[in-house]
Amino acid sequence: MKNTTAFILLCSLLSLQGKAKEGSYAASTIPANLLKNAHAVVRFNDAKYTITGPDEYTLVEKIAITVLDEKGVNDADFVRGYGKELTIKDISGSLYDKSGSLVKTVKKKEIQDFAGFGNSFVDDYRIKRHSFNTHNYPYTTEYEVELVNNSTLSLGRWHPLPYHYCSAEEANITIEYPASFPFRYRTFGLPEKLELAQTPKLNTLSLKLVDVPAITEGDELSTDDKDRLPELILAADTFVLFGEAGSMANWKDMGRFFYNLNEKRDVLSPEVKQVVHQLTDTCTSNLSKITVLYQYLQKNTRYVSIQLGIGGWQTFDAAFVCEKKYGDCKALSNFMKSMLKEAGITGYAAIVGAGRNEPKKMDERFPYNVFNHVILCVPQGKDTIWLECTSHDLPVGYLSSFTADRNVLLNTPDGGIVVHTPVYGKETNILARKATLAINDKDVLTGTIFSMERGGFWDQEKSRVIDVESSALSQRLGTKYTFSSYKVTSSNINNFAKCGIPYLTEDVGVEATAEITRSGKNLILSCNMLSLPKLSAVRADTSTEPFQLHSSFVVMDTVIIALNGTYAPNTPMKETSVTHPFGSYQVNFSLVDGKTLMKTSTYSINAGIYTAEQFKSYKKMVAESSSASKNKVMLLGS
Secondary structure (H helix, E strand, O other): OOOOOOHHHHHHOOOOOOOOOOOOOHHHOOOOHHHHOOOEEEEEEEEEEEEOOOOOEEEEEEEEEEEEOHHHHHHHHHEEEOOOEEEEEEEEEHHHHHHHHEEEEHHHEEEEEEEOOOOOEEEEEEEEOOOOOOOOOEEEEEEEEEEEEOOOOOOEEOOOOOOOOOEEEEEEEEEEEEOOOOOOEEEEEOOOOOOEEOOEEEEEEEEEEEEOOOOOOOOOOOOOOOOOOOEEEEEEEEEEEEOEEEOOOOOOHHHHHHHHHHHHHOOOOOHHHHHHEEEEEEEOOOOHHEEEEHHHHHHHHHEOOEHHHHHHOOOOOOOHHHOOOOOOOHHHHHHHHHHHHHHHOOOEEEEEEOOOOOHHHOHHHHHHHHOOOEEEEEEEEEEEEEOOOOOOOOOOOOOOOOOOEEEEEEEEEEEEEOOOOOOOOOOOOOOOOEEEEEEEOOOOOEEEEEEEOOOHHHHHHHHHOOOOOOOHHHHHHHHHOOOOEEEEEEEEEEEEEEOOEEEEEEEEEEOOOOOOEOOOOOEEEEEOOOOOOOOOOOOOOOOOOOEEOOOEEEEEEEEEEEEOOOOOOOHHHOOEEEEEEEEEEEEEEEEEEEOEEEEEEEEOOOEEEEOHHHHHHHHHHHHHHHHHHHHEEEEEEE
């Protein structure tokens, strides 16, 4: 998939103004209100798009940024990607000191040029980079660049603020395009309408902003939109991609273009066809066929990104993967789709904006290029099976948080169809644990802790305990539980990740020496060996921002301790139970026949966006549930 990050970078830093006058970049002239929360200040950020048609546009951009301190250094570097369809015609740059006096200019030989993705990728995408490498704060860098793109598929996004903690004195954008050209735009955090000037042959859109304050990054509780910088999204209804004409006037047209672009690239080698039939001819269901073919894909191919020319969008054919045993997300999905077709099962490539920050960016009402990845969708009657074909460990039918819970575009013969990938909630993300322990004659707790980690918990845990060196596993298990002091005496790990929601089990023998305190015949016992997932509650109670819990889950714990004697509780044991819209917890202690202490607890979180007024209750719940899980119990000896 053609990497969209290049276009985000391209459309961040833009200008048409002439060279700065001596002293106009003096740091002392920056308005005081723009220094708040800022490590850098954009002095001006100007862009001019000139669109001539679906097969070409030029972009001239110029930006000057004053760096206030070391945290703003990277904001002022020049970084631009380019490739076969996107060329950089010219680059110039200058460095100014705190008084705005010119210090030096960029020499062409000082501009670095290197492969965009490193040696593990096959691509023609490259990056030009330059830094003045100065630390005499404050200072100002000014860069100007002219680019030519041979396609309007990705006009990109313009950001008046290129980074967080960066304010702007002035930011301007101008877009010229033929009056007959079907151009669209959408704003976020900016005026909804740009100023429009029209002539019979030419339309000109413009937007000018002044004194734009810095935006801070959100915390773990911030809503998805909190971290989003103001942006202008540009799109065209028609485009040409390496000579192929296409439309994205609607999602249906866009999906049809990419289906046609990748059609008839599903021919398998005779050897692989034979393998497909050997694996599937005796299967009794489509699910079993899909499972064995997906496992064959995982065992016999590897992921390599391929970004050569139109290959950024058009897959290498199935025969290529048959021979090379590798491919990118498109090629591996196409190979799996081709094997399924040979087995009589239909699948569709689904293009997706993958990553945590992408789920909200595909709007059904505004088609544009928001994609950076391909997965496979296999409809099965009332059910749908999703396949992440670049993964070696995800099971059939399970998508991780990388692509779950977002709109994607299915590419079908009848055109694109917008569908939503699975949402994993409390029925999926489950952590269930049971500690079965006993106190021996030396007041040492010994026994086992059994854990079942499912869905999102499996995602987090698998890399720590599956296919790792024994030393790494020992270190992980030796710090996983929250005894004051303990050692691991045995472990047995099992991974269940062939089909459906994955889970793993851990059966760990432990010996803890510091959980028991004697006071005469009485016993003080800590039950704090199973910690709750860490949840952030670090935010000012006076905050007016809503907060978001990004995933739902449930934790169910049982601790059973044989006491080595007969005891009575010091005070009546009561159940603690609290329920809120955003979650709940219950903790219960009981003493069975005076000889066995049992603690049960359930803790759950409901994903969603909640008001600022609810934050105090959320913070209190996090603190109280954590405290309840750490309570010590005093037992009276007989």
